[in-house]
Each structure stands twice: as C-alpha cells, then as structure tokens.
Amino acid sequence: MKIAEVSERYAISTDTLRYYERIGLIQAVKRNESGIRDYNELDLRRVEFIKCMRSAGLPVEVLIEYVGLVQRGDQTIEARKEILKEQRELLAARMKEMQKTLDLLDHKIDVYENAVLTKEKGTVQIE
Amino acid sequence: MKIAEVSERYAISTDTLRYYERIGLIQAVKRNESGIRDYNELDLRRVEFIKCMRSAGLPVEVLIEYVGLVQRGDQTIEARKEILKEQRELLAARMKEMQKTLDLLDHKIDVYENAVLTKEKGTVQIE
DNA sequence: GTATCACCTGGAGTTAGCTCCAAGTCAAGG
DNA sequence: CCTTGACTTGGAGCTAACTCCAGGTGATAC
Numbered sequence: 267m268k269i270a271e272v273s274e275r276y277a278i279s280t281d282t283l284r285y286y287e288r289i290g291l292i293q294a295v296k297r298n299e300s301g302i303r304d305y306n307e308l309d310l311r312r313v314e315f316i317k318c319m320r321s322a323g324l325p326v327e328v329l330i331e332y333v334g335l336v337q338r339g340d341q342t343i344e345a346r347k348e349i350l351k352e353q354r355e356l357l358a359a360r361m362k363e364m365q366k367t368l369d370l371l372d373h374k375i376d377v378y379e380n381a382v383l384t385k386e387k388g389t390v391q392i393e
Numbered sequence: 394m395k396i397a398e399v400s401e402r403y404a405i406s407t408d409t410l411r412y413y414e415r416i417g418l419i420q421a422v423k424r425n426e427s428g429i430r431d432y433n434e435l436d437l438r439r440v441e442f443i444k445c446m447r448s449a450g451l452p453v454e455v456l457i458e459y460v461g462l463v464q465r466g467d468q469t470i471e472a473r474k475e476i477l478k479e480q481r482e483l484l485a486a487r488m489k490e491m492q493k494t495l496d497l498l499d500h501k502i503d504v505y506e507n508a509v510l511t512k513e514k515g516t517v518q519i520e
Numbered sequence: 521g522t523a524t525c526a527c528c529t530g531g532a533g534t535t536a537g538c539t540c541c542a543a544g545t546c547a548a549g550g
Numbered sequence: 551c552c553t554t555g556a557c558t559t560g561g562a563g564c565t566a567a568c569t570c571c572a573g574g575t576g577a578t579a580c
Contacts, residue, residue, distance in 0.1 A: 396527075
C-alpha cells in the first residue's frame, strides 16, 4: 500500500507519515524498485498504534523509545512494559483532570441555562 | 495577594501569570502604589478557572474570547454559553479517544504480563 | 546608604510536533 | 517523446504556549 492510501485510511498526512519514519517513530518501511514506500500489514498496524497513542497525547519521544525497544527484541519486554505502565498512569491522571474540567463546564453551562431564563424575568449576575 | 503567592498556591509560574494577563486571558489585576500586582478574591477565582480550563487543554485563544465576553456583560451570556458547550463537546470527544488508548494500554500491559510469565517457560512473540 | 530581594516591562528564545517547500525521480497516458 | 501526477529528499518554516532575560524600580535589612 502506498503512502497516499495509508494517509487516507488513517487520516494522517503523508508529511506526517514520512516525518514519523524520519524520526524513528515508525520503523523504516520497505520500498519498491523505484524507492517508493510500500506499507505492509505490520506497518499498518504500527501506524495505527502510533496514531492511537498520539491521539491520547503520549509524547513522540517516549514512543520512539518504545519502538526502539520493540526492535531490539525479547530482552526488552520488561522495559517496554514499564514504559506502557508509566504512560498509562500519566494518561489516567490527565483524564481525571479533564473529568474535573468537564464537570465544571457542565455546571457552568447549567448556570448559564438558568441565567438565560432568569434574565427573561429580570436580574442576572454570572462570572 | 502578591504574584509569588498566587504562583505558589496554583502552581503556575509568575511568568505565566504575567503572560496570561498580557494576552488578556486574565483581566488586568489591580496594582498597589508602587505598581505591584495585588490579586483579590475575584482575581484568584479567575486564575483558578483558567488553570482548570488550561489543564484540560482548552485553547488559550478560546479562553481569551470567553473572558472578553465576560467583561462585556450580560448581553454576551448566550455567546458564552455556546463557547462552553462547544468546548465541552470537544473535551468529551478527546476524553473518549483517550479512553480508547487507555483500554489499549491496559490490554497491552496485560499481554506483556503474560509474556513475562510465558518467557520463563520458553517462547514469546509480541509486537 | 547600600545591598538584597521581589517585583516590574518589553522582547527574544524555546519546545513539541508537525507542515511546507524546492528540486528531483519515475511510471503511465496521449 | 513529453506532460502529468504521485512519489522522493533534506531542510526550512510555522503554531501554541510558554519561558527566559536584561535592564529597571522600590521596599526592607543591615
């Protein structure tokens, strides 16, 4: 599969796909005789994984390290697991923060709804 | 309250507090006779609000717009509500993405745990 | 009275993560 | 054969959100 199709399928620009490969976030993709990338199934799974991790905000740097460990084989399994565990905790923490914000937004929206009603009858005062 | 104490209380650097004021994300804080900022209760609540929103990733630009509307008074209530609603939805969407990633991480970690056990007995193969 | 310290300002510098660009190659269509 | 269009590269440019810095002021401690 050529880069354009991969780009389309995962909604990642070709520039970004090439960039990811350049920085070692995606392992070097095999080329055909004329030097054009031809993504195979494994490449696609890797792209999807990276897309998923990036969409949640995991830093590129950490992912590069993880991908590097994957390439070094079995003896890095422990290290990889530790990275995933750490990132999992950081992610959970961020989500908790976001939940607080979501709650506050819901509360504020609610206050605004009432304010609009109240305003129709007279006084309001919101910050 | 002086900027250093505000910085300490909310874990926001004094540089960032001044920066927020410069760009209009926080309304101009009153100064004492010698030009030094003296945050009052309302200022603190505003700082806390901004901190909360920023911690969830709401863009500075959007927050500036919101804060600007607050300053313009009651006739902007509808507009403010719409901003909050939109940001609420975007936030919920991001959290959903993150939940997917969290699930995948949990699954991977689980696979790794098993791999470590299996490895002790012989074969492994994880990507 | 002078050293220290927290504060002030405007502007420059930094970081992460892309995103764009120029210049070049190659395969296919007319 | 020549154009078109998708691909290639290395490197420059961009955006958001800080973060740092130089140079200056004013209050307090010694």
